[in-house]
Amino acid sequence: MNKTLTAPIQPNEIEWRIQSKGNGKMTIVPYITNRCVMERFDKAFGAENWTSEFREITNGFICRLTVITKDRTIYREDGASKTNIEPEKGGISDAMKRAAVQFGLGRDLYNYPRVFVASADNYIPNWAYPKLEKLTTWINEGKCDRDIVIIENK
Numbered sequence: 064m065n066k067t068l069t070a071p072i073q074p075n076e077i078e079w080r081i082q083s084k085g086n087g088k089m090t091i092v093p094y095i096t097n098r099c100v101m102e103r104f105d106k107a108f109g110a111e112n113w114t115s116e117f118r119e120i121t122n123g124f125i126c127r128l129t130v131i132t133k134d135r136t137i138y139r140e141d142g143a144s145k146t147n148i149e150p151e152k153g154g155i156s157d158a159m160k161r162a163a164v165q166f167g168l169g170r171d172l173y174n175y176p177r178v179f180v181a182s183a184d185n186y187i188p189n190w191a192y193p194k195l196e197k198l199t200t201w202i203n204e205g206k207c208d209r210d211i212v213i214i215e216n217k
Contacts, residue, residue: 067107069167071203072099074196077172079187088179088213091187093199095169097156103168108132115162117155124151126158128166139165175202181215190216 076099082090104113108130116127123144130137141161146153164170178198180191194214201207 065107065167068103068163069170071171072169072199073203074199077195077199079178079192079195081187084183084185087183088181089184089187091178091180091195093172093175093178095160095163095172097159100159100163100168104128104130104163115159117158124154124158126155126162128159128162130166139163141165176207176209176212179211179213181213188216 072093072095076096077093078096079091079093082092084090112132113128113130116129118125118127120142123142125140125142127138127140139162141158141164143154143157143161145151146157160169178195180187182188182191191214198207198212198214
């Protein structure tokens, strides 16, 4: 695996999404951003040595990421459904991020603790983002050994 792709994800490369809500709290999960995929692939292989291709399937998209090295050509594919907001753009972006995980990018996010935010809002509150950035830094430094993290406005 390429070390540029498998290096720990940084706070600015993550977007957090609500997975579920209830009882005055929300469960949120981290995702790599599509910009992270493009920047890491550019850095790892050079902008001219990788491509992305998309094909539409029923209610979604498949992304093929192809990398050209001096020794061989490697591709990985994965798919995603159309999203609720900007269905085509969101589905294409999600498919690309999922294909990038096949190369090792963002796989470390699967090992993150379960994160709860104490809020009944329908969105992640602004006060939580600096705490989520600090959490990501602690995880990258090996300082977070919990299975569950609760973020509160204190």
